[in-house]
Amino acid sequence: xxPRRISMPAVAKRGDIVEIRTVLLHPxxxxxxxxxxxxxPRQIVxxxxxxxxxxxxxxxxxxPGIAANPYLGFTTVATRTGDITFTWxxxxxxxxxxxxxxxxxx
Amino acid sequence: MIRRLGLLLALVLTAPAAGLSQSADAxxxxxxxFLSGELRAEQEDDTRNRGLLWVDRGLDLWVRPDGARAVSxxxxxxxxxxxxxxxxxxxxxxxxxxxxxxxxxxxxxCRVSHQGAERLADESEALLGLTxxxxxxxxxxxxxxxxxxxxxxxxxxxxxxxxxxxGQLNLACxxxxxxxxxxxxxxxxxxxxxxxxxxxxRLEWDxxxxxxxxxxxxQIGVRAASAPPAxxxxxxxxxYLAWRARGLPxxxxxxxx
Numbered sequence: 001x002x003p004r005r006i007s008m009p010a011v012a013k014r015g016d017i018v019e020i021r022t023v024l025l026h027p028x029x030x031x032x033x034x035x036x037x038x039x040x041p042r043q044i045v046x047x048x049x050x051x052x053x054x055x056x057x058x059x060x061x062x063x064p065g066i067a068a069n070p071y072l073g074f075t076t077v078a079t080r081t082g083d084i085t086f087t088w089x090x091x092x093x094x095x096x097x098x099x100x101x102x103x104x105x106x
Numbered sequence: 107m108i109r110r111l112g113l114l115l116a117l118v119l120t121a122p123a124a125g126l127s128q129s130a131d132a133x134x135x136x137x138x139x140f141l142s143g144e145l146r147a148e149q150e151d152d153t154r155n156r157g158l159l160w161v162d163r164g165l166d167l168w169v170r171p172d173g174a175r176a177v178s179x180x181x182x183x184x185x186x187x188x189x190x191x192x193x194x195x196x197x198x199x200x201x202x203x204x205x206x207x208x209x210x211x212x213x214x215x216c217r218v219s220h221q222g223a224e225r226l227a228d229e230s231e232a233l234l235g236l237t238x239x240x241x242x243x244x245x246x247x248x249x250x251x252x253x254x255x256x257x258x259x260x261x262x263x264x265x266x267x268x269x270x271x272x273g274q275l276n277l278a279c280x281x282x283x284x285x286x287x288x289x290x291x292x293x294x295x296x297x298x299x300x301x302x303x304x305x306x307x308r309l310e311w312d313x314x315x316x317x318x319x320x321x322x323x324x325q326i327g328v329r330a331a332s333a334p335p336a337x338x339x340x341x342x343x344x345x346y347l348a349w350r351a352r353g354l355p356x357x358x359x360x361x362x363x
Contacts, residue, residue, distance in 0.1 A: 003163060007153035021153040027312065068312035069156045 002026055002096045006086060011103045012078035020050070020058075021073040024088050024096060030064040047089040048072055052102070053082030078104045134350065135287065136302055138357060140295040149303075149361040157238060157307035157359025160231070160314045164239025167232055173223025179236070182220060186239055193244040193356055197345040199256040206260040206341045209237045210316055234314045238305045241358035248355055249302060251348040260338075264346030267339055273330030279343075294363060300351035301344065303360025314359060317344055 003025040012018050024045060031042030042064065050058040058074040076084075081104045088096040138146055148154045168179045168186050183189065197208040200215065207215060213236050214225040226233035253261040268279045282291065283299030290296070304317035311319075318340055325331075 003159055005153070005158060005162065023154070023156050023159060025156075025159045067309075069159065071154055071156065073154070 002088070004086075004088070004096060004098060006098060006100055008084070008100060008102070010101065011105060014078055014080075014104050014106055016078045017075050018078050018102065019073065019075050020084070021071070022048075022086060023069060023071045025069055026088075026090065028064070028066060028068045028070065032064070041091075043091050045070060045088045045090045047087075049087045049089075050074070050076075051085045051087075052076055053080060053084075057084075078102060080104050134300065134354060135298050136300060136354060136357065137297040137362060138303065138360060140288070140297060141361065141363070145361050145363070149357070155307070155359065155361065157305070157314055157361070158242075160235050160238040160305070160307075160359060161242045163231065163235035164237070164242075167235055168239060173217060173221030175220070175222045177221055179216075187243055189240045189243040191244055191247055193241040193358070194247050194250045195252070197251065197260070197341050197348065199260070201256075204256065206257070206338065206345060208318070208341050208344050209240055210318070211341065213237060213240070229316060229319055234305055234316065237316065238314060238359050241305060241356060244356045245358065246355045248353045249348050249351045251345060251352065253345070253349050257345065260342045260345050261349060263339070264342035264344070264349075267343045268346055272325065273328035275328040277328045279324070298350070299347060300354060301347040302351050302354050303357040303362055305358055306360040306362045308362045310363065317347070320362075 005023045006020070007022075008020040009018060026045050027043065028045065029040050029043040031040065033039060044062065044064055044066070046062055048058075048060045048062060048070075049056060057076045058072075060072060062070060081102065083099050083101055085097065085099045090096075138149060141149065148156075152158050165186060171178045171181070180186070193209060196212065197206050198212075199205070200207050200212070205211075210228065210233055213233060217223040218225055226236075251257070271278045271281075279299060282296050286296050287298050288295060301317045301320070304320060305314050306317075306320070307314050308320070321340055321343060
């Protein structure tokens with residue numbers, strides 16, 4: 001589990017567009033060096049997914065061109081009160097997972 | 107030592123009186139002004155500024171008991187926001203030892219003397235976390251270092267260092283950062299050399315780094331032998347930079363290219 005920051009409102013009105021911003025602390029080692037000698041194996045976060053009450057609302061395939069400490073922002077529509085689960089999956093299979101509650105009011 | 111002699115010689119031979127009089131006021135622009143609008147927006151938005159990852163880390167460490175005495179920073183100082191304003195006064199002379207300390211040195215001295223802990227390595231994630239946390243508490247507050255009393259001789263040393271030609275390229279700090287502020291050096295804009303954004307998230311580093319690390323990068327740039335990390339010359343220079351930045355708001359953790 002790597003350090004991360006998630007910014008989103010805790011409460012929204014039904015039908016509101018909710019903006020969610022995430023930052024993960026990760027070196028994103030590309031596996032390529034300037035000299036062309038591949039001395040460090042690739043070690044990047046290759047997948048990010050956000051699920052809202054079990055349903056995928058945002059998914060990204062991340063490639064080695066993305067800089068270290070990737071920032072991802074996206075929006076969703078507040079439909080019902082539930083947990084939003086954020087999952088980053090990196091090379092080697094390690095996962096960073098965080099869950100936030102979004103409370104939806106009428 | 108050789109460089110110290112060179113310093114004296116350079117002062118005697120070139121006597122940069124013009125540099126002394128013009129420094130500071132005409133050229134005091136935060137490097138934030140030279141960022142693209144996108145990067146400036148990222149810097150000013152805590153939900154996007156990646157430097158905040160280190161502030162979070164610092165907050166974890168702030169409340170964690172450490173060292174032989176098993177006390178946390180918070181046990182003496184209270185909540186981190188009691189540090190508000192502290193970073194505006196650094197570097198500052200430690201009255202007990204008479205040494206000039208920047209935030210990094212101050213944190214480590216506190217660790218050794220009050221926590222009974224090991225000092226944290228320069229540029230370690232833990233030290234950067236704590237200094238970023240402390241500097242962050244003073245975000246937006248004006249730099250307010252003093253250069254009187256015990257600080258005077260350090261200030262003078264820092265000012266001399268600023269005007270000393272160094273390295274194979276034979277350049278003084280002032281030749282770029284007083285005389286050519288805002289002009290281009292290859293793809294980048296020459297800053298006023300104020301340091302108000304540090305510890306800063308630098309894109310070149312893909313992470314947070316101290317002002318000392320940035321200064322060493324400049325010294326490598328002019329192909330000078332760089333001062334040892336946080337040596338007295340470097341901290342004196344940091345004091346001079348802070349004096350140049352007096353009254354300007356602290357911006358740490360800033361985004362820098």
